[in-house]
Amino acid sequence: MFVNRRRVHIEWGDCDAAGIVFYPRYFAMFDASTHALFEAAGWKKVDLRREFDMVGFPMVDTRARFLVPSSYGDDVVIETQVAAFRNSSFDVEHRVYKATPDGEVLALEGWETRVWTGRHPDDPEKLKSRPIPKAVIARLTT
Amino acid sequence: MFVNRRRVHIEWGDCDAAGIVFYPRYFAMFDASTHALFEAAGWKKVDLRREFDMVGFPMVDTRARFLVPSSYGDDVVIETQVAAFRNSSFDVEHRVYKATPDGEVLALEGWETRVWTGRHPDDPEKLKSRPIPKAVIARLTT
Amino acid sequence: MFVNRRRVHIEWGDCDAAGIVFYPRYFAMFDASTHALFEAAGWKKVDLRREFDMVGFPMVDTRARFLVPSSYGDDVVIETQVAAFRNSSFDVEHRVYKATPDGEVLALEGWETRVWTGRHPDDPEKLKSRPIPKAVIARLTT
Amino acid sequence: MFVNRRRVHIEWGDCDAAGIVFYPRYFAMFDASTHALFEAAGWKKVDLRREFDMVGFPMVDTRARFLVPSSYGDDVVIETQVAAFRNSSFDVEHRVYKATPDGEVLALEGWETRVWTGRHPDDPEKLKSRPIPKAVIARLTT
Numbered sequence: 001m002f003v004n005r006r007r008v009h010i011e012w013g014d015c016d017a018a019g020i021v022f023y024p025r026y027f028a029m030f031d032a033s034t035h036a037l038f039e040a041a042g043w044k045k046v047d048l049r050r051e052f053d054m055v056g057f058p059m060v061d062t063r064a065r066f067l068v069p070s071s072y073g074d075d076v077v078i079e080t081q082v083a084a085f086r087n088s089s090f091d092v093e094h095r096v097y098k099a100t101p102d103g104e105v106l107a108l109e110g111w112e113t114r115v116w117t118g119r120h121p122d123d124p125e126k127l128k129s130r131p132i133p134k135a136v137i138a139r140l141t142t
Numbered sequence: 143m144f145v146n147r148r149r150v151h152i153e154w155g156d157c158d159a160a161g162i163v164f165y166p167r168y169f170a171m172f173d174a175s176t177h178a179l180f181e182a183a184g185w186k187k188v189d190l191r192r193e194f195d196m197v198g199f200p201m202v203d204t205r206a207r208f209l210v211p212s213s214y215g216d217d218v219v220i221e222t223q224v225a226a227f228r229n230s231s232f233d234v235e236h237r238v239y240k241a242t243p244d245g246e247v248l249a250l251e252g253w254e255t256r257v258w259t260g261r262h263p264d265d266p267e268k269l270k271s272r273p274i275p276k277a278v279i280a281r282l283t284t
Numbered sequence: 285m286f287v288n289r290r291r292v293h294i295e296w297g298d299c300d301a302a303g304i305v306f307y308p309r310y311f312a313m314f315d316a317s318t319h320a321l322f323e324a325a326g327w328k329k330v331d332l333r334r335e336f337d338m339v340g341f342p343m344v345d346t347r348a349r350f351l352v353p354s355s356y357g358d359d360v361v362i363e364t365q366v367a368a369f370r371n372s373s374f375d376v377e378h379r380v381y382k383a384t385p386d387g388e389v390l391a392l393e394g395w396e397t398r399v400w401t402g403r404h405p406d407d408p409e410k411l412k413s414r415p416i417p418k419a420v421i422a423r424l425t426t
Numbered sequence: 427m428f429v430n431r432r433r434v435h436i437e438w439g440d441c442d443a444a445g446i447v448f449y450p451r452y453f454a455m456f457d458a459s460t461h462a463l464f465e466a467a468g469w470k471k472v473d474l475r476r477e478f479d480m481v482g483f484p485m486v487d488t489r490a491r492f493l494v495p496s497s498y499g500d501d502v503v504i505e506t507q508v509a510a511f512r513n514s515s516f517d518v519e520h521r522v523y524k525a526t527p528d529g530e531v532l533a534l535e536g537w538e539t540r541v542w543t544g545r546h547p548d549d550p551e552k553l554k555s556r557p558i559p560k561a562v563i564a565r566l567t568t
Binding site for chain 2: 444446448449450451453454457481482484485486487488489490491492495
């Protein structure tokens with residue numbers, strides 16, 4: 001699978017009163033990581049729209065499991081890949097690694113199921129799930 | 143002036159690692175308060191769009207002054223009004239009050255300048271500032 | 285089970301460029317809903333800390349399933365309850381309902397597993413999972 | 427003055443339903459930029475705390491002026507410097523530049539006044555403004 005890694009600096013404003021990342025912030029980081037995965041593969045969202053007439057890939061199901069907390073000033077690495085493609089939906093996996101005195105540890109994991117969506121053929125005001133383009137699948141599975 | 147008051151509960155996730163509200167959250171509360179002012183005056187944004195063919199009131203300048211910090215579990219009251227209307231721009235003022243053992247105190251103040259915006263008459267893809275409707279001015283200045 | 289319901293107004297700032305709620309915002313709403321559940325049961329976090337010497341209930345696993353999108357101006361009702369208590373961890377369920385022309389629909393669901401946490405008996409700088417107080421279980425299971 | 431520049435990628439989740447950055451997000455970017463300024467000067471917040479026994483630099487006044495909107499996928503450069511030091515407070519300026527087909531433009535500006543804060547000498551539970559260390563002033567004014 002095509003994997004994208006990006007470094008994220010934990011900001012003061014990412015943390016809650018316990019001094020650790022407020023977990024909804026991780027979902028925002030994951031959303032940015034999924035967009036970054038497609039960008040790294042060659043497609044900004046604007047390219048996906050132009051090239052494939054898609055509108056977006058809304059989330060239908062997401063989960064995260066938290067193992068080691070992070071705090072302001074930490075640097076983490078988010079590793080993102082598509083775990084599975086189906087006809088019009090796909091699963092994304094994120095693994096977040098953090099350097100510690102004992103070496104790099106898995107700090108949290110995230111999973112997403114998204115639907116490839118375009119305009120409804122009968123009503124351009126409406127959206128409809130659409131088959132994921134073969135070029136996208138080919139690029140992200142190699 | 144027409145004044146709207148709304149109570150906001152400070153959430154755990156509004157606060158930073160110092161245990162006080164992360165100040166960008168106040169700007170989100172202020173934005174919601176300006177929308178609430180128009181709703182209280184009778185117009186949701188969808189109504190403003192339908193009735194006046196406006197598109198939005200983007201921010202051009204905003205400021206806040208912080209006097210007393212608030213923490214998770216506090217209830218504050220945000221008092222919002224239009225301070226001035228010009229041809230196509232207007233100023234909003236927010237005052238945030240907080241109950242303390244010594245009585246209610248002014249915790250922070252915010253100011254906004256926004257521009258009343260509609261579609262450009264020559265190019266509906268573009269936006270253009272527009273005169274603020276007399277009905278809006280009349281309603282919010284009484 | 286003790287159930288708390290709270291109404292949430294979807295704000296302009298909750299929504300993304302597709303005009304629907306940016307899903308990480310739902311997790312922030314869920315976190316506030318779990319805190320609101322305990323408040324409705326009689327305990328603000330400060331009370332939990334004083335009465336039970338707990339420090340918090342950090343998240344270890346959370347998931348959401350999105351069925352119907354919501355947009356700026358929508359009002360939703362979040363229904364929250366504890367689904368299961370174990371020795372030192374517990375599961376929370378959130379159901380978000382939205383009024384539509386066809387009646388009220390389930391818009392999304394969320395699940396959380398949290399750990400009841402206090403100071404480590406041997407080192408007050410460290411945290412340790414702790415048995416959930418019987419009074420808390422009794423109150424939230426009736 | 428010592429100037430720090432950092433590149434920020436505008437994320438999907440930074441934008442509102444009008445497709446432009448939701449302006450409270452800029453304040454979060456500015457807060458991160460002020461922290462990055464001190465980090466670039468050699469001090470993470472943890473270093474400031476250890477070296478100078480400071481606690482933080484809470485915001486007392488902030489303003490932003492918005493000139494050109496940015497959207498998902500844009501890259502902006504935030505240029506940050508201290509504009510003035512006083513005994514225990516200081517002013518920070520942020521300028522955000524954006525590449526456009528007509529060259530680089532100033533997209534927005536931000537200003538902050540913060541107070542250098544430490545523990546109260548008579549009561550370590552309380553905070554008190556403190557003179558800004560000469561070493562900090564020297565480093566950030568060259």
